[in-house]
Amino acid sequence: MAKGLDIKLIKNGKRLDGRDMEEMRPLKMELGVLDRADGSAAIELGETKVIAAVYGPTKLHPQHRQQPKKAVLSVRYQMLPFSTTDRCRPGPNRRSIEIGLVIKKALEPIIFLEEFPRADIQIEIEVIQANASTRVTGLTAASLALADAGIPMKGLISACAVGKIQDKLILDVAGAEDSYGGADFPIAMINGGDEITLLQLDGDLNQKEMKPALDLAQKGCKILFDQQKNVLKNTYKVGDQK
Amino acid sequence: MSELVKDKSLVIPGEALFEGMDYLPGPGTYRNDKKIVSKYLGVAEFKNNRLVRVIPLKGKYIPRENDFVIGYISRVSHAIWQVDLNSPYEGILPLSEGTEEFIDLNEKSLEDFYDIDDTIVVKIKKVTQTKDVQLTMKDRRAKKLIGGRIIEISHTKVPRLIGKSGTMVGTIKDKTGCVIIVGQNGRVWLKGNNEELAVRAIKKVEAEAHTSGLTDKITHWLDEESKKVK
Numbered sequence: 130m131a132k133g134l135d136i137k138l139i140k141n142g143k144r145l146d147g148r149d150m151e152e153m154r155p156l157k158m159e160l161g162v163l164d165r166a167d168g169s170a171a172i173e174l175g176e177t178k179v180i181a182a183v184y185g186p187t188k189l190h191p192q193h194r195q196q197p198k199k200a201v202l203s204v205r206y207q208m209l210p211f212s213t214t215d216r217c218r219p220g221p222n223r224r225s226i227e228i229g230l231v232i233k234k235a236l237e238p239i240i241f242l243e244e245f246p247r248a249d250i251q252i253e254i255e256v257i258q259a260n261a262s263t264r265v266t267g268l269t270a271a272s273l274a275l276a277d278a279g280i281p282m283k284g285l286i287s288a289c290a291v292g293k294i295q296d297k298l299i300l301d302v303a304g305a306e307d308s309y310g311g312a313d314f315p316i317a318m319i320n321g322g323d324e325i326t327l328l329q330l331d332g333d334l335n336q337k338e339m340k341p342a343l344d345l346a347q348k349g350c351k352i353l354f355d356q357q358k359n360v361l362k363n364t365y366k367v368g369d370q371k
Numbered sequence: 372m373s374e375l376v377k378d379k380s381l382v383i384p385g386e387a388l389f390e391g392m393d394y395l396p397g398p399g400t401y402r403n404d405k406k407i408v409s410k411y412l413g414v415a416e417f418k419n420n421r422l423v424r425v426i427p428l429k430g431k432y433i434p435r436e437n438d439f440v441i442g443y444i445s446r447v448s449h450a451i452w453q454v455d456l457n458s459p460y461e462g463i464l465p466l467s468e469g470t471e472e473f474i475d476l477n478e479k480s481l482e483d484f485y486d487i488d489d490t491i492v493v494k495i496k497k498v499t500q501t502k503d504v505q506l507t508m509k510d511r512r513a514k515k516l517i518g519g520r521i522i523e524i525s526h527t528k529v530p531r532l533i534g535k536s537g538t539m540v541g542t543i544k545d546k547t548g549c550v551i552i553v554g555q556n557g558r559v560w561l562k563g564n565n566e567e568l569a570v571r572a573i574k575k576v577e578a579e580a581h582t583s584g585l586t587d588k589i590t591h592w593l594d595e596e597s598k599k600v601k
Contacts, residue, residue, distance in 0.1 A: 277429065280430070366381070
């Protein structure tokens with residue numbers, strides 16, 4: 130993260146894209162976007178577009194990866210070549226493998242893995258267009274896709290990133306704020322704030338900023354969670370059963 | 372001590388259904404302190420003032436004991452058949468459960484009974500904790516299926532296709548004259564002169580499974596469709 134560059138990220142009390150400090154980018158969620166997958170979801174958060182698909186539970190190959198008492202999650206996070214301003218080389222790289230692993234660890238506590246011993250649950254996250262906050266958006270999409278696939282879960286995960294520009298905390302980091310801001314603090318919560326399942330920090334936050342940053346993240350997760358609830362309930366309508 | 376959602380309403384994973392200890396958490400739910408919470412995206416049901424359960428809308432078939440399922444033989448080895456059950460878990464049909472008669476393996480081979488890709492209706496005898504599935508053919512309803520065709524529907528829609536004490540599938544059988552066998556794993560076998568209509572009826576039931584008064588609707592629809600043919 131480039132620091133010390135003198136770029137004004139706040140102008141007239143607004144951020145570069147005209148948002149308030151605690152305002153998220155326009156949000157769009159859709160469920161069941163892929164017919165072939167068992168479950169799928171797409172999320173657009175401003176310019177960040179992510180699609181997630183879930184296959185499974187299926188038989189796990191190779192067999193030596195099988196766990197006798199629980200299912201194994203296989204998470205693959207990938208950025209498409211045309212998702213960034215400079216073309217990014219396709220295929221797994223250090224960053225995507227790491228983010229896939231982080232997302233896997235964040236999803237594990239909410240899935241009842243012990244209901245599917247020896248099985249495999251495959252989660253594919255494709256970033257179609259990236260403008261910061263891709264891992265958190267991918268995680269939010271993955272949890273929707275899991276619900277769509279009918280996998281038993283403790284709850285939904287919603288995740289957002291909190292940042293710091295010119296010593297002010299901001300919600301939903303985007304664009305130059307990611308490249309030149311003081312911190313990027315991605316957080317994932319279960320059911321809009323019950324528990325924290327992912328917390329990373331790039332840059333620095335001091336002790337006093339920590340608590341407000343967490344509160345702000347919870348606010349963002351709540352917005353995402355409400356939208357997740359809406360999209361799940363509106364996609365599948367249950368007819369009047371007298 | 373109260374119901375937090377209405378009976379038969381759509382719930383999402385993590386949604387609290389009931390507060391208090393008066394109800395038991397049924398299939399598709401778990402208890403979190405004093406609350407009963409849903410595990411699935413599905414329909415909540417309150418049963419007999421005792422039990423809350425959630426019927427998932429989607430998901431893979433997980434074998435349960437005493438289910439009748441339609442399977443394909445996927446592998447034949449020395450003394451067992453392996454059966455594909457439209458599920459993450461394969462079924463094992465041992466020689467001893469495959470047939471009532473005594474088999475001398477020096478004279479006969481397992482393929483003489485069930486060969487690869489043969490279709491069987493089979494009963495699930497036992498499911499272990501690690502989901503090893505043992506099957507048995509020693510039941511009146513278990514048999515090898517010859518001819519006909521198979522369609523696959525979502526296993527969550529199977530109870531709807533069967534209907535209350537078999538009314539729905541009974542209606543389709545009567546109106547189309549087909550023989551129909553419904554496996555709990557979502558595979559449906561049909562044989563008869565009017566298979567095409569029966570398939571369309573089954574697909575219609577699957578698509579409209581969530582609506583009420585479906586049996587009457589299907590009866591009516593089948594009557595009209597058969598008139599068109601004539």
